[in-house]
Amino acid sequence: MLQQIRIVLVNTSHTGNIGSVARAMKTMGLSQLYLVDPVQPPDSHASALAAGATDVLYSAVQVETLAEAIHDCGLVVGTSARNRTLDWPLLGPREAASKVLAEASHYPVALVFGRESSGLTNDELHQCTHHVHIPTNPDYSSLNLAMAVQTLAYEIRMQYLEAHQQPEPDTTVYPRAEDLERFYVHLEATLKDTGFIIKNHPGHVMTKLRRLFSRARPEEVELNILRGILTSIDKKIR
Numbered sequence: 001m002l003q004q005i006r007i008v009l010v011n012t013s014h015t016g017n018i019g020s021v022a023r024a025m026k027t028m029g030l031s032q033l034y035l036v037d038p039v040q041p042p043d044s045h046a047s048a049l050a051a052g053a054t055d056v057l058y059s060a061v062q063v064e065t066l067a068e069a070i071h072d073c074g075l076v077v078g079t080s081a082r083n084r085t086l087d088w089p090l091l092g093p094r095e096a097a098s099k100v101l102a103e104a105s106h107y108p109v110a111l112v113f114g115r116e117s118s119g120l121t122n123d124e125l126h127q128c129t130h131h132v133h134i135p136t137n138p139d140y141s142s143l144n145l146a147m148a149v150q151t152l153a154y155e156i157r158m159q160y161l162e163a164h165q166q167p168e169p170d171t172t173v174y175p176r177a178e179d180l181e182r183f184y185v186h187l188e189a190t191l192k193d194t195g196f197i198i199k200n201h202p203g204h205v206m207t208k209l210r211r212l213f214s215r216a217r218p219e220e221v222e223l224n225i226l227r228g229i230l231t232s233i234d235k236k237i238r
Helices: 015-027 044-058 066-070 093-103 122-126 145-164 177-194 205-216 220-237
Strands: 005-010 032-036 061-063 075-079 109-113 130-132
Touching (some): 005 066, 005 145, 093 145, 109 145, 177 220
Parallel strands (some): 005 109, 075 109
8 A cells, every 4th residue: 555655745945854755754654756847857966865765766757747747636735834725634744644545545645745945836735635734833934845745654654553453462461450459458457457457446557559550550460469469578577
């Protein structure tokens, strides 16, 4: 499914940003990179910033227009600032990731990122089926290109893993109710022997301790350790 998701960069100015995007993609399991009319094709600077993701960088598809990059996509999500006046479906990163994954099993889908300085033009945004906005700090909303790609790619990966990874079976062994009850009886007896609980005025100590251990939910081995501690105290005071 992740092979159906392409990252499309439009008219990127700095080759280093292309390399950084490739790295951001690979860390999240994405590999389909499309470059629309880059100011310069990827060079040694791009390779350096791609680090171990040069395979993503060198296999990037280079085209002249956005239309070429998305011609076979059933879903095209363009990154957008909120202040645009276009009446287009606007998604948050999590909604966008959910939609991308839901539709990627049917056809290729694209996430489109614009120029570093000015983003996507209105004409380019019109070619997208949806827009996505990353809710950054309004007092400082500057995200560089690779950061924006990383943010959306991360959301996609997390939802992909949640949907496809089976949870590890819980092999923890917890004590039975009767074992817990024997522990509480032992604990109360020991606390009375040490004088911590006054026999004629026990108050709510045991109620609070029961609540404490219920929250902690000790495992069977841990409960055995606690019983051993109580036994050692009993021996000492006797």
